[in-house]
Amino acid sequence: xxxxxxxxxxxxxxxxxxxxxxxxxxxxxxxxxxxxxxxxxxxxxxxxxxxxxxxxxxxxxxxxxxxxxxxxxxxxxxxxxxxxxxxxxxxxxxxxxxxxxxxxxxxxxxxxxxxxxxxxxxxxxxxxxxxxxxxxxxxxxxxxxxxxxxxxxxxxxxxxxxxxxxxxxxxxxxxxxxxxxxxxxxxxxxxxxxxxxxxxxxxxxxxxxxxxxxxxxxxxxxxxxxxxxxxxxxxxxxxxxxxxxxxxxxxxxxxxxxxxxxxxxxxxxxxxxxxxxxxxxxxxxxxxxxxxxxxxxxxxxxxxxxxxxxxxxxxxxxxxxxxxx
Ligand SMILES: Cc1cc2nc3c(=O)[nH]c(=O)nc-3n(C[C@H](O)[C@H](O)[C@H](O)COP(=O)(O)O)c2cc1C
Numbered sequence: 001x002x003x004x005x006x007x008x009x010x011x012x013x014x015x016x017x018x019x020x021x022x023x024x025x026x027x028x029x030x031x032x033x034x035x036x037x038x039x040x041x042x043x044x045x046x047x048x049x050x051x052x053x054x055x056x057x058x059x060x061x062x063x064x065x066x067x068x069x070x071x072x073x074x075x076x077x078x079x080x081x082x083x084x085x086x087x088x089x090x091x092x093x094x095x096x097x098x099x100x101x102x103x104x105x106x107x108x109x110x111x112x113x114x115x116x117x118x119x120x121x122x123x124x125x126x127x128x129x130x131x132x133x134x135x136x137x138x139x140x141x142x143x144x145x146x147x148x149x150x151x152x153x154x155x156x157x158x159x160x161x162x163x164x165x166x167x168x169x170x171x172x173x174x175x176x177x178x179x180x181x182x183x184x185x186x187x188x189x190x191x192x193x194x195x196x197x198x199x200x201x202x203x204x205x206x207x208x209x210x211x212x213x214x215x216x217x218x219x220x221x222x223x224x225x226x227x228x229x230x231x232x233x234x235x236x237x238x239x240x241x242x243x244x245x246x247x248x249x250x251x252x253x254x255x256x257x258x259x260x261x262x263x264x265x266x267x268x269x270x271x272x273x274x275x276x277x278x279x280x281x282x283x284x285x286x287x288x289x290x291x292x293x294x295x296x297x298x299x300x301x302x303x304x305x306x307x308x309x310x311x312x313x314x315x316x317x318x319x320x321x322x323x324x325x
Contacts, residue, residue: 004282006040006293008236008259009124009161009187011097013040015278016253016293020240020261021046021101021128021165028089035094037271038278043261044090046103046128047083049110080113087120097123099163105131107149114157124160127151130167130192144176151183161186165240167194173224174231187236189261190224193217213264218242222255226311229256229301244268246280253281256298 004015018041019025019034026045034042083100090098100122104110114125129150133143147164154162164180166173168191177188196209221241228237239252240261252260265273290296302311 003285003290003292004278006258006297008041008238009099009163011041011123011161013097013259015040015281016249016257016259017274017278018043018099018238018259018261019266020263021099021126022263024263024266026086028086028093031090031098032093033271034274035096037274039096039274040259041097041099041123042090042094043099043101043126044083044086044122046101047079047113048103049105080116083113084116084120087117087122091121099124099126101126101128101165103128103130104150105129105146107146107153111150111153111157114154114162118158118160122160124163124186125154125158126163126165126189127154128165128192130165130169130194132194133169144170144179147176148179148183151180151185155184163187163189163238165189165192167192168220169194174228177228177232177235181232181235185235187238187258188228189238189240190221190228190257191241193241193263212267213242215242215244215248218244218248218251222251223311225252225257226255226301229298230303230306233298243277246277246284249277249281250284253293253297254300256301258297 006013006016008016008018015038017039019031019039021043023045025031025034025042031042031044087098087100098121100117102110102113102125104127117125127150129147131143147166151162151164162185164185164187166176166188170176180188193213195211198207198209199205200207218241221239221243225237225239228235236258237256238259238261239255239257240263243249243252243260243262244265249260269276285291285296288296300306302308
C-alpha cells in the first residue's frame with residue numbers, strides 16, 4: 001500500500017505506524033512479530049543511564065576502590081554489549097527500520113555509546129531525555145540547554161539520524177524544537193510518558209499510578225503536534241500518547257505528524273491493533289479522496305486562520321456546566 005508511505009527522520013516508512021520504545025520491543029523475535037503485523041518501524045526498548053548506574057553500585061560493593069576504573073569500563077561494556085546484540089539481532093531478523101533508544105539526563109560519557117549503536121546497524125537513534133526538575137537554584141533554560149548539548153554530543157559520535165523524544169514538562173517547547181532542528185535533530189517525538197505519581201490514602205504512602213497511557217492523553221499531543229508542525233514546519237514529528245485507534249492516528253497526521261509511536265494500545269490490543277489502525281487509515285483516505293499522506297498531513301495544524309482559538313484556548317470562555325440544578 002504505497003499510499004500509506006511516509007517519511008520520518010530521513011527514513012522512508014511504508015506507513016506511519018511505529019512501535020514505540022517499551023518492553024514490547026526488547027527482543028528480535030518480538031520485533032519480527034511487529035513487522036509481520038504491519039508496523040513500519042520499531043523503536044527498541046531504551047538503554048537507561050540508571051541501569052548502568054545500578055550495575056556500577058553493585059560493582060562498587062564487590063570491588064576495592066582502586067579497581068573501579070576497570071570495573072566501570074567492564075560494566076558499561078557489558079550492558080552495552082547486551083544492547084548492541086539487540087540492535088544487531090533485530091536488524092538481522094527484520095527488514096523495517098530499527099531505531100535504538102537511549103534514556104538519558106546527563107551530557108556525559110554515555111554519549112560515546114552512540115557510535116557503537118551506529119556500528120551495530122541501527123537506522124536511527126532516539127534520545128529519550130526526561131527528568132523531573134525541582135531545584136530552586138536551577139536557571140531558566142537549563143533543562144532545554146541540556147537537550148541541545150546532548151544532541152550535539154551524540155551527533156559528534158554518530159552520523160545516523162538522531163531523534164529527540166521530549167517530555168511534556170516544558171513551559172514552551174517550541175523554541176526548543178526550533179533549536180533542536182537548527183542543531184541537526186532529524187525529528188522530535190511528542191511526547192514521552194512519565195511514570196505517574198499517586199498517593200495511596202489507605203497505606204498513606206506515595207506510589208505510582210497507571211503504568212499504561214489513557215486515550216485522553218491524545219488531546220495535548222494533538223495540540224502541541226499542531227503547534228510544532230506550524231511553528232517549525234521542517235521538523236518531522238512523531239505523535240506519541242493516546243494513539244489507540246485509527247481515528248487517533250488520522251488526527252495526529254492531520255495535526256502535522258509524519259508518524260505515530262504507539263505503546264499502550266499494543267498492550268491492550270496486541271498486534272491485531274496495528275492492522276485495524278492501518279485499515280482505518282486507508283479507508284478514511286479513500287472516503288476523503290486522498291491518495292497519499294502528504295496530501296493531508298498538517299492540514300489542521302496551527303497555521304494562521306486554522307482554528308487558532310482551539311489550539312490556544314486554555315479555559316472555557318462562557319460558563320460551562322454539566323448540571324442544571
Ligand atoms: C510500560 C511502558 C514502558 C515504556 N518504556 C519506555 C522506554 O523504555 N523508553 C521510552 O522512550 N519510552 C518508554 N515508554 C513511553 C512510550 O514509548 C510512549 O512514548 C508513551 O507511553 C506514550 O504512548 P502510548 O500512549 O501509546 O503509551 C514506555 C511506556 C510504557 C507504558
